[in-house]
Amino acid sequence: MHHAIITDMLGEQDADELAQYAHFILYSQRPHQLCVPARAPLRYCDGLRGIVLHREGQFQTQLFIVDPDKTIPEHLHPTVDSYEVYMYGMTFTNGDRQVVTEEDAVKPDEYGFPVHRYKIMRIRPTDWHGGTASKNGGAFMSIQHWLKGQPTSIGLDWDVEENGEDRGGYMGKGHEGEIDEINLKTGTTN
Numbered sequence: 001m002h003h004a005i006i007t008d009m010l011g012e013q014d015a016d017e018l019a020q021y022a023h024f025i026l027y028s029q030r031p032h033q034l035c036v037p038a039r040a041p042l043r044y045c046d047g048l049r050g051i052v053l054h055r056e057g058q059f060q061t062q063l064f065i066v067d068p069d070k071t072i073p074e075h076l077h078p079t080v081d082s083y084e085v086y087m088y089g090m091t092f093t094n095g096d097r098q099v100v101t102e103e104d105a106v107k108p109d110e111y112g113f114p115v116h117r118y119k120i121m122r123i124r125p126t127d128w129h130g131g132t133a134s135k136n137g138g139a140f141m142s143i144q145h146w147l148k149g150q151p152t153s154i155g156l157d158w159d160v161e162e163n164g165e166d167r168g169g170y171m172g173k174g175h176e177g178e179i180d181e182i183n184l185k186t187g188t189t190n
């Protein structure tokens with residue numbers, strides 16, 4: 001381990017296991033080390049598509065593409081510690097704070113890249129967070145340390161309160177869970 005220090009958008013600095021893994025994913029400069037696994041690499045849920053770019057032990061990285069104007073409600077991942085990595089078109093919320101403004105979400109810098117590209121936000125298991133995609137849609141990466149069990153999809157480790165009701169599981173518990181069962185039984189990759 002290199003003892004890299006990761007500084008997030010809110011100025012939080014960390015050098016723990018997840019920070020080392022995030023450093024490997026973001027700065028290793030070796031794209032061939034990113035390797036989509038054959039077991040359940042793709043996720044389709046309401047307005048979101050995800051692909052696993054890397055999975056090793058308790059660590060995993062997913063890339064998500066979000067439909068235009070889609071809002072991801074405030075939620076928790078109770079057993080996953082993670083970094084959210086802004087790529088394009090997302091406003092992130094962290095509790096009451098809006099971390100990227102709507103205008104900045106799609107604004108290019110002088111080189112033609114999104115101004116906030118590769119900025120990251122530490123999302124601990126107790127951190128409520130959410131986001132909204134721009135009218136052009138949005139994309140972000142999630143770099144994860146699974147504290148219990150094997151990595152599947154961050155959308156399966158999901159807690160949200162809506163109208164005082166804990167729904168559990170993204171867009172209802174069954175949906176992604178069923179897909180996962182199918183994947184495990186047949187070995188198909190959808």
Ligand SMILES: [Fe+2]
Nearest residue numbers: 075077129154
């Ligand atoms: Fe999340």
